[in-house]
Amino acid sequence: MYALSSFLVLFGFWLLLSGYFTPFLVSMGAAAAIAVVALAHRMNVVDHEGHPVHLGWRVIGYWSWLGKEIAKSAWDVSKIIVNPRLPISPMLVRVKTTQKTTVGVVTYANSITLTPGTISVEVSNEEILVHALTRSSAKALLEGEMDRRVTHFEGAS
Amino acid sequence: MVAGAVDVLSWASLVGGGVFCVIGGVGLIRMPDFYTRTHAAGVTDTLGAGLLLLGLMLQAGLSLVTVKLVMLGLLIFFTSPTATHALARAAMVRGIKPLLRDGGQEPSKP
Numbered sequence: 001m002y003a004l005s006s007f008l009v010l011f012g013f014w015l016l017l018s019g020y021f022t023p024f025l026v027s028m029g030a031a032a033a034i035a036v037v038a039l040a041h042r043m044n045v046v047d048h049e050g051h052p053v054h055l056g057w058r059v060i061g062y063w064s065w066l067g068k069e070i071a072k073s074a075w076d077v078s079k080i081i082v083n084p085r086l087p088i089s090p091m092l093v094r095v096k097t098t099q100k101t102t103v104g105v106v107t108y109a110n111s112i113t114l115t116p117g118t119i120s121v122e123v124s125n126e127e128i129l130v131h132a133l134t135r136s137s138a139k140a141l142l143e144g145e146m147d148r149r150v151t152h153f154e155g156a157s
Numbered sequence: 158m159v160a161g162a163v164d165v166l167s168w169a170s171l172v173g174g175g176v177f178c179v180i181g182g183v184g185l186i187r188m189p190d191f192y193t194r195t196h197a198a199g200v201t202d203t204l205g206a207g208l209l210l211l212g213l214m215l216q217a218g219l220s221l222v223t224v225k226l227v228m229l230g231l232l233i234f235f236t237s238p239t240a241t242h243a244l245a246r247a248a249m250v251r252g253i254k255p256l257l258r259d260g261g262q263e264p265s266k267p
Contacts, residue, residue, distance in 0.1 A: 013228070016221060016224045016225070016228070017225065017228075019221050070203045070204070070207075071203075071204060074177070074199070074200050074203050074204035075204070077184070077196060077197070077199065077200050078177060078180045078184075078200055078204070080184075081180050081181075081183055081184035081187060081188075081197055081200070082180060082183070086187060086188075088188075088189075088193060090190075090192060090193055090255055090256055090257055091257055092255065092257065109238075109242065110235075110238040110239065110242070111238075113199075113238035113241050113242050113245075114199075114203065114234070114237070114238045115199075115203075116196055116199035116200050116202075116203060116204075117196055117199070118196075119192065119195055119196065119199075119241060119242070119245050120242055120245075121242075121245045121246055121249050122246060122249065123242075131192045131245065131255055133193060133196040
């Protein structure tokens with residue numbers, strides 16, 4: 001199941017990047033995609049972690065929320081940078097994670113890093129050590145809305 | 158008329174993206190230590206690159222070029238947090254202490 005969808009994604013990727021649709025070139029692309037899936041299979045990375053398709057369409061809802069958050073916090077950080085007094089208050093905080101799977105924890109840690117103003121420094125299964133640029137960005141993270149959303153996004157699988 | 162509006166939108170986001178890239182660069186110089194500098198670079202990674210790509214997509218319209226730009230956006234979306242995390246963790250493991258609180262005046266324990 002994962003191998004088939006990896007093949008489809010890789011082949012689609014190849015088609016879109018090349019933009020050529022002559023039979024010879026398309027069959028070469030298909031062969032290349034099969035070879036990559038075969039190699040990935042030998043490396044044991046064709047699974048729910050390497051290719052998490054089971055997350056499905058929930059990805060759109062989560063990404064649009066995340067995009068909004070990124071824009072908001074990037075705007076805040078920009079205001080701090082252009083402020084002559086440079087009003088930063090860097091701090092390290094530990095954030096609990098409630099995700100059950102590795103994919104969920106990684107999504108959460110990456111989302112933290114992706115929003116400017118917070119960076120995940122060390123990740124374990126129960127908590128993430130986060131470096132925050134300001135007290136308010138740390139506080140916003142500790143309120144845990146992102147954590148709840150990632151857990152919902154990860155689903156019951 | 159519609160083409161003109163798309164052009165205006167596209168140039169607005171191109172210019173906006175450029176401005177955020179510059180702000181990220183300024184932040185990179187102004188911030189006091191390693192970790193805070195990474196935060197400034199984050200602005201360039203996200204809003205800067207995102208707005209530039211959006212502006213280019215509006216210029217390209219519905220074509221293969223737009224699809225490739227979307228792929229570029231996804232690439233940045235997945236690799237930049239990974240690289241930032243790797244950098245921050247490497248710095249922590251090597252023992253670079255972050256400046257904490259009060260505008261980075263008093264270094265204290267995490």
